[in-house]
Structures are given as C-alpha cells and as structure tokens.
Amino acid sequence: MADTIDLKNTAAVIGVGTTRYGSFPETDDYGLAAEAFITAVGDCGINKNEVDGLLVCRIPYYARMGEILGLNPRWTMTLPGHGRMSGMGIIEAALALATGRARYVALLYANIGRSRRVNYGGEEASGFWDPWGLTSPGATHAMMFRRHAALYGTTTRQLAEVSVAFRHHASLNPNAVMRVPITIDDHENSRFIVEPLRLLDYCLINDGAVCMIMTTAERARDFKKPPVVIAGVGGQESYDNASIANFDIDFWYEPTRRAGEEAYAMAGISHSDIAALMCYDNFSPTVLFALEGLGFCPRGESGRFVEGGALKVGGRLPMNTDGGHLSNSYMQGWALNVEAVRQVRGECGPRQVRDAELVQFVEATPCCRSIIYARG
C-alpha cells in the first residue's frame, strides 16, 4: 500500500449531532439537517462560518443546503440516499482534509422516508427482475440468509439474537424509536415479510437527520470535546451482480475482509483491540455476514458467535449500542458512526462500553467500508 496516502490519525471528528427520530411531515430534509447541524456546531463550539467543506447525503440539493446554513464552502460532495454511502462519505471527507481541500467539513444526512411513505420496492425501485416479482432489499437479504442457512446450518433463532441484542440497546437509548425489549420467541413469532425474514429482521423506516463535523487531528484539539480520530479506513466494492440490487452470492465476504484488513493494517491493530463494533444493519443477516468478513469468527460460524447475547453491552462483542437501524433509527449508517464517536468519548450512559478506546464501523454492502475510531 505504499502508493496510498496514509490517513492514519490524520482526521478527527469534533462535533456530532442527531435529531429526534420519528415521522415529521411538518418539516423536510433541509429542516431536519439544519437541526442536526446546529446540534453538532453546539457540540464542538465551532463558529459555523469556519466550515469550508460540505458533504450531503440523501439531501435533494447541496446548494440549497448551503444557502440555508449560510455556507459557501471550498469543497462540496453530494452522495445519493443509499445505505452504503456513510462510510464512503466519511473517508472522502478525511481525504479532503488530508489534502487541504477543506479545513472543516460538515457531513449532513437527512431522511424523510417515514412521513413520505417510502417502500424500497415495487414501482419506486424498478429493475430487470420485476416481472418475476423480485424487488426490495429485504428480499435479497432473505435470499442470502436462506443460502447461508443451507450452507452452514445457521438458524433463525441465531438470527434473532441480532434483533434481540440491538433492541436491548435501544431500550437503553432514550432517543431510539423502538424501546420495548423483545425475546427470541417474539422474533420467531413476528410476521414474515419476505420469508425466511420476519418483521423483526427488518430495519425501521423513520425521519431524522445526522451531522458530523470533521477537521484535521491537529486542529481538533481546539474544540470543546476530546477529539476522536480516524485511525484506519478500508474499502472494497462488489458490483458483479448489481442488477440484483443489494445482493451478493458470497455474502460480501471477500470485499468485507479486504475493507477490514486495510483498516486494521492502517490503524496497526487487530480484532482483539476492538471494544465495540457498529455494523450497518438494514436487515439482520448482514450483521452475520459482516462478522465473518471481518474475521471475528470463521466463515459460516457467525450464527454460533452471536448466541447467548454475545452482541450486548457486556457481551463478547458489543454491537450497534444505539440500537442500530433495527431499533434505534434508519439513518443509513450515519447514526452508527456518531454512536462510535460517542462511545469513544464515553458519553453513552447506561449503554456505554467500558474502555471503548477503539470502536469500528463496518458495512457489508455492495460498497464495503470500515472505519476505526480512536481516542485522539
């Protein structure tokens, strides 16, 4: 990797902001994003006019966002409202900071899918396989889970462990949408959406917004909170079967492995150093796939790995301590990155992981990314 810029500990997150989560037809993407931005500005104490980099995701028009916030940055990037964009965006912001394209980057994500009745299937996601009735990312994750179960003997009760652990975390998070604890039997008795997946394997659809403010590690020391640095990043895409959206016949194993190894190597750490893992969880099976891809367990053994509450705070690998997409909020990876920052800062109250010096983010998706956050 001699031909790459070493991003280790070059960029830091100085401010984070999340809105309330729910259904807010009275406002829109811009209103929610502005709310998250104001919270993040307050979190770090920056003069907002210092922000000279703007990255927006799932926000209709970057320039209107800049107009609303009174920003005329030197660097702008806009990313589509796909779940896999958060890790990509944060790494691009780190690159912009490392190369001097911007000094302070605000990353903004907003989602109004709940109040606008987004379905993620059918007419709004038209594709080649519509005549056979294949649609929606939940269906392709169901396809992958059935295959994983057939190859490795993974059970739906093991899958339930993911939903149960994340709901437990949401019950400790006052801002989470779904806070009533569930059991494995609740999972097994919930209705099928696309079998073998059930309602409790599906992420929420809710409105809300997230903001992160990033700068270089040196400048980060001048702000209110202790900086959280980005110690390692990695990425690998997998587009071979992209016409079957949100699907990989091999569970994104190899790209996730590559993204993880790149991040670990850059940070100079290994799995055993990770205090908590924040994993993109649009559907519960992807959590199993990410664990195998990153090497927390051997291939095919993720079902056994998650048994017995292993993913809960206090368990062998606390994951998605805010409740994740399954129970906290569908902020498409962005809120999980904020949770990683809050864990490293030690701000998580009853759901705080002890000695959370290194927290990892991963997404096992067609754009695999991993980011390792550390105390600055």
Next chain:
Amino acid sequence: MPTASNYAKPLPRLTPLTQPFWDHAKAGRLAVQACGECGDLHFPPSPVCPKCLSAKQEWRTVSGRGTLMSWVVFHRAYWDGFKDELPYPVCLVELAEGPLLATNFGRGMTGEPKVGAPVHVVFEPATDAITLPQFVVD
C-alpha cells in the same frame, strides 16, 4: 391470454438491449448475451462486454439447466398485481453456463425446494407478447 393492458403484474421494459431475450423466451428458448469477441456469457444484457469491453454482443441459447442457489417467499405485495398470489416464491438460479437469474418456480414443482438442487427451465406465457422463463427442480 391477457394482453399488456389487462395483465396486472409488472411487465418487462422492452428496449433494443432486452428485446432479444423476450423474443427467444416466447419461442421457448432461454438465451443469454454472449460476447462476440471473447465469448463471455453474461446476463442481464449489457451494451458492452464486462470482461473485454467489446460492443459486439450476440445472443446464445443455453441449456436451460442450472442450480437452485436460494429462494424466498413474498408475504407482502410491492405491486398490487401480486396481491392475489400472496404468498408467492421467487428463486435464484445459477445457469450451468454461469449467469445468475432471478426467476420463479414453474408449474409442476412438488415438495420443498432445496438449495443446491438441479433445476431446468420451463416457459410460462404471461401475456400474448411476453413469456416468462421459470424453473422447476429436476
């Protein structure tokens, strides 16, 4: 036989790129795109070959044999046209020649499908113009 105007489920979007697939299917043949330069077989069709980028693309009839990679059952209709069929299965077949297809189980399927089972193509007319290739376990 329904026509496009009284068929409730989604129909394919016919383009110069996809039309040959549906023409072959109507004639009872399963065909995938083949590169006229390097011979790579791929599907759905592409304007150029993903391996060598040649624009010389042809259609090749394949054996219609494959392996059941996975299958699911929809309990929710994302199109109104599927409401009457709930719950309906969708399966994933890897053709003996390589390409991966999302498809349905055809008439004559008996018993619980097993991932890894050998399957073969059957043809199910949907409208007077469109025939859907489907698969059944051997």
